[in-house]
Amino acid sequence: MAKILILVNHDVVIYNFRKELVERLLQDGHEVYISSPYGERIEDLKNMGCTYIEASFTRHGTNVAEELKLLFYYIKIMKQLKPDVVLTYTIKPNIYGGMACRLLNIPYIANITGLGTAVENEGFMQKLTVFLYKIAFKKIHCLFFQNEENRKFFVNKNIVTDRHRLIPGSGVNLEHFRVLEYPPDDTVEFVFISRIMKEKGIEQYLEAAKYIKNKYPNTKFHILGFCEEAYEDKLNAMKGIIEYHGMQRDITVYLEKCHCTIHPTYYPEGMSNVLLESAASGRPVITTNRSGCREIVDDGVNGFLVEPKNSIDLIEKIEKFIKLSYEEKRNMGLAGRAKVEKEFDRQIVVNAYLDEINKIIEG
Secondary structure, three states: OOEEEEEOOOHHHHHOOOHHHHHHHHHOOOEEEEEEOOOOOHHHHHHHOOEEEEOOOOOOOOOHHHHHHHHHHHHHHHHHHOOOEEEEEOHHHHHHHHHHHHHHOOOEEEEEOOOOHHHHOOOHHHHHHHHHHHHHOOOOOEEEEOOHHHHHHHHHOOOOOOOEEEOOOOOEOOOOOOOOOOOOOOOEEEEEEOOEOHHHOHHHHHHHHHHHHHHOOOEEEEEEOOEOOOOHHHHHHOEOOEEEOOOOOOOHHHHHHOOEEEEOOOOOOOOOHHHHHHHHOOOOEEEEOOOOOHHHOOEOOOEEEEOOOOHHHHHHHHHHHHOOOHHHHHHHHHHHHHHHHHHOEHHHHHHHHHHHHHHHHOO
């Protein structure tokens, strides 16, 4: 049996979206070590049987000394632990974890969970990050991509031209996210579930909520998530138009009473987990026509696509949704469930990982 080290920038990245993989690795008798900044899900992971190794770094910092510190930290724990396989997620663990594995000749598998703004937009940060990725991924065993656009970017930039696979995002646990009964539509309720930041489309959601609530008083607009940027005052000022619930552990409580999830992001997503979980729960979705979102929506079938940063288009699609009959809304949600069952079952992702891990272990 193998020692498997998982490097992430946040405990939720593992617990919410890779828990089934961790469970399977533990079931198969592997030792699983998780290195991440401390968060509330760490205790849950320890209770599952994982060993926790605390890491300290900021997800968005660019201080050179701090970045080098993280690289040396990864080298140190890998020398001590001597893992058989390392799995990395998100930009900093991918880059500095990959460099450490390359230096120590440890097999590793990375996952591109989205490009991030610095990489998507041309400029110095893109050039620097591409350069670092080339160093980190030179000896990689396998690189997983969550959407075709990200894969093309890495191939075109000559970061990695082989040893890669496309997977359906993080997939969705179809047992946990079951079809919820569709709520009566005497009021039509919408929900925004995300880190609250400009690029996730919060401005467009708030503009649309203001307009729609005024025109259709029997609507409600919910917001779930923590403020990654300073939006607290704005959200408080909009009480009566929106209902802000903060960060929630269990989103099904809100999906249960909502008729549609709105995700107007223009952030460089890998594959949107919010959309996958909403669709799996039998909820229609309205989201942007961009990579990481459009793959989950058949426009007009299980939801609507809108142009990024376009509040008017978003308002039009919300109105279009409101005007659907109850049965049409409900059937849209069921079409979403059918789509994720067919294309986005998390077991597809777990099997892809087990396949690559077994190739490494069996040599």
